[in-house]
Amino acid sequence: MISITKLNKIDFIVVIIVVIIGLVHLPFPFDGDQAFFRLGALEMQQGKVLYRDFWDVKQPGIFCFYYLAGTLFGFNEIGIHAFELIYMVFFSIILLLTLKSYFRHQIIASLVPLLTVGVYYVVSGAWHLTQVEALVGFPLFLCLWLTFKSFKSEGKQRFILLLLSGFIGGIVLLFKLIFLLILVSFWVTILMYSIVIERQKIKKTFIDICLPIFIGVMIPIVVVASYFIWFNSFSIVYQTFIIYPPLIVAESVFDISKFIVGIKWFLQNFEPLILIAIIAVYTSFLKSKSLFSLLLFLWCIFGLGVILLQHSSLWEYHYLLFFVPIGILATKGLDVLWDSLKELNSPLPTMLLIFLLFLPLSSTLIKKSVALVNNNFALTEDTRLKYQTIFRKKYPSLHSEANFISQPGSLSGDIYVAGDPSIYYFSGRTQATILRGWALEYFLHEQWLTLIEQLDLSKPPYIFIDYEPQAIIKEKFPRLLEFVEQKYQILRQSNNGIWYIIK
Structure with a gap:
């Protein structure tokens, strides 16, 4: 069972490194999507009602994120990115607190934030930062972890864990309804586990599991729906979420060129992690029957289904949906390899593995850092624009x-x-x-x-x-x-x- 533990010194060092990596990205420019989300959030702050006074087909989660970021830190690049960094650092701490017992070696367990949040920052450009698929990794992980925790729980404790899982899942749906596919993969797994493995009664198990999840999911959805009903705009929200998406998909065609470009970007940036994650999938799931590894694997499989269903877009940033499960599985792969590497007489293979793993990522981070230093840390408006121009020529x-x-x-x-x-x-x-x-x-x-x-x-x-x-x-x-x-x-x-x- 995975439990919450305390942080150690190495954990704090890793969190500090993640903060430093994130700080390099604070002055990054907005791309068109980010500028649009910022515009919608700003209009919300000025009293306009989303969808009624400012329309977009996306769910309200992303606009609410930008609204909070802008209100707290300013509706500019640094303000939005500062809020995202705080969000990601908090996520890093949650990963460390919840995943210690998933790994055999504590020194490897401390690397989880680097191989998830750290990698996200390193591979992301102006177009990728603060996108829905990146931000949703945090609540999706919480939903997965709470679902897993409920596997070996009973009675009131299981009800509360599943209620919280459903509640977090409802928040995920406020970012994108189509993420329901990933959430259902988590919840169906616990249902099948209880019925097939633990041989519990089907009807009672179905009620015990589905009822708290349903109640939890409905809480944030009902709150948001009530808000729009209060402002007499629920009908347009219904059209936006339910009517328009199928019509848009029906008028669009699968763009193979976008798909190839997106897959290429994903493999170029995540290939080392994917290779090590495969080791984890084999040893932790196929060999050791780890349920937690199974849930992470399902996240990847159903996440790919989510991307393919959005065949009218297929943008690069959609693949950021995988940075959390692949990063955790890659860390688990290192954990599996650690015993073998320690038994070697020479440290050379270990050093070579680390070098091959981090070379593409570290070179990208070095380029970003050098650009920041060369532009005097983008502290003034002029130097900031020069720094931003490097990452967005337009x-x-x-x-x-x-x-x-x-x-x-x-x-x-x-x-x-x-x-x-x-x-x-x-x-x-x-x-x-x-x-x-x-x-x-x-x-x-x-x-x-x-x-x-x-x-x-x-x-x-x-x-x-x-x-x-x-x-x-x-x-x-x-x-x-x-x-x-x-x-x-x-x-x-x-x-x-x-x-x-x-x-």
Whole structure:
């Protein structure tokens, strides 16, 4: 049974190393997704209701995370990343406290945060940080651990553990409903274990396990649903979560090129850990029948199913869904190898293994660290922009786009950007419409019509259309461009896109 233990000196050293790795990423730039989440969270802070006043197809969890981060530390790169670092450090401590008895050697057990959270930071660029798949690793692990703890528990203790597991699972669903597949794999495993292995009565076992889980899951969902009902916006939330996703999937096709790019990124960054994790799967699960290893393995299998079901996107950051189970299994693999390595007369094989494991990761971290030092730790606005430009080449040009409408004499008011939401961030302005201008390729036909109505009603003084979204608009709904050309005139053309000013 895995139990909670105290931290030792090596644990504290590892946590400090994780903090240092995370600090390197504090000034990292926003990518389009992060700028969009930040925009939605900022509008929430200004009193707008999500989905009713600011619409996106994603569940509210990610916007709530950015809302908390921005409120506590500021709605900028450092504020959002600082909150994420605190979140990840807390996660690291939880991993250390809960997983000690899963490993035979305590020195190996102390490495768990490095091979999970540490690796996450090292492999992540601007596009990957603070994405849903990265943040959800913490509650998914808690759900898995609580489920496992309930295996050997009985009565009231088992009820409480499963209730908590369901509650955490409900929080996971607030980030993405499709993660239910992973959660169900955990809960079905305990059900099958109790019925098949422990030979408990089917009906009683089903009630004893499913009832507390269901109650737990419903608590956060009912709270969030009550919030939207209070603001008379539950109908649009229902459409957003239940009606729109199947329609979007039905209109999309499996993009094999995205799939290949995503798999390639994943293997390039996680290959050493995967190879060592295979050792753990073989010895800990197939050979020793470890239930905890089985749950981690199921996380990976059903996580892959979750990614494939999102065949309209298949982005690189989706594979961050695996950094927790693969990191833990890789640590377990090292734990298995440790006995054999200690018996060798020469330390050379051990050193070679560690070198091969950490070489790709350490070289990436060194490059990031050197860039930070060369730019005076990004302490000033100028040095920070130079540092950010290394990791997102487009950042200065987006900054200049925002500066263009921030000059003296510029028209005031909210704007509309069909393209990168970073322009909102740099300009200090918000979105004039309810519907977004980001990821237009996923719009349904009726949403294009609604967007024209919202633009006509809000009359933003400026509209910016990026060249890539412009091609999407021409293909899917050219009437939008006709509307813009009728009501607006071209103010400026740049390498990024076209600025329009209201006539």
